[in-house]
Amino acid sequence: MTTQLLPGFTLGNHHIDVPLVLAPMAGITDLPFRKICKRFGVGLVVSEMIASRAVDMGRERTERMAELGDDEHPASIQIAGADPVFVAEAARWAVGHGADFVDINMGCPVKKICKQVAGSAMLRDEKLVARVLKAVVEAVNVPVTLKIRTGWDDTSKNVENIARIAEDCGIQMLTVHGRTRAQMFHGHASWEDIGLAKAAVSIPVIGNGDIIDATSAREMIRISGCDGVMVGRAVQGNPWVLGEVHAVLTGAPLPAAPTASERWLIVSEHLHHLAEHHGIRTAAKLARKHVIWYSKGLHGSAEFRQSFQTLTDWQQMLDVAAGYFLGLGGHVHQHILESVRHPSSPEAAHAV
């Protein structure tokens, strides 16, 4: 019998059985990426951050960013902004686009966002935080969640205050990335600081920052007492890490490392989803970073990277990538190569 490490939690009408959340990452966690991650047991996915002003402009790209897959639900759309009226409007728009939850980003450290006193810059103005949160909670009839850092800098950490404000304003789940804005992505995430937020409120707190494998997930949970974990950068090119963390959370045995053909099937499926979602031209640009990430640390990856990043033709990219990833297994099966070209064919399903 297996014992689940964390019981999951309820958000509105939904129960998140396995409290494993995929971190929103702008330019990365689009629908194709999330579809891949969902296969590894993620309990909750969040869209890339959508600026409330972008919603106002009604761009096609914004629409694509908000697109949720049929099998992704319950899923969250993340919005950002500092003007309560705009953010509330963006939240209504997100619900109109199928969001089961609206997540508000007050953790983004990017200069362009902070200059508009949005993202993590808002943490310096607790009254503004409350105004924005209240406006969004009042605007929509789905659970509203919040993602923060631990404060602006070391001298002004206010993670407990913000956590309490969030709960008072009706926020139903809080994610804490255990770094200050000043840290950007340097140093270590403080899992102790995540624990401060957890101790301050009774809503579910998701711990985030520096989970890279089963051991770090277990440690973060032990140190912070968090109700769930969110994994970001470690998933780039390595969705298998989600399977590991899923096993930690559910008490299942750790999965074996992927074989060469299993790895390639995930890569090829990801490429297929990219082409379907973005069209081949954009997919070819986006595929470069993903495929190179997938090759990281594998035999011959430096040479592969050099040749792959010069390619522009989609079919050639598929062929070169197939040759590399399947070559890692020492042999290439023709039926697997076929499945590369037609990822939804029975051969592909069989090979998985």
Ligand SMILES: Cc1cc2nc3c(=O)[nH]c(=O)nc-3n(C[C@H](O)[C@H](O)[C@H](O)COP(=O)(O)O)c2cc1C
């Ligand atoms: C390229 C990149 C883009 C990101 N975009 C977002 C975003 O749109 N919204 C957000 O809340 N956090 C964003 N983050 C932060 C992550 O969600 C996460 O908090 C951070 O990477 C720490 O978690 P990790 O150590 O597991 O990567 C981004 C991070 C990276 C590396």
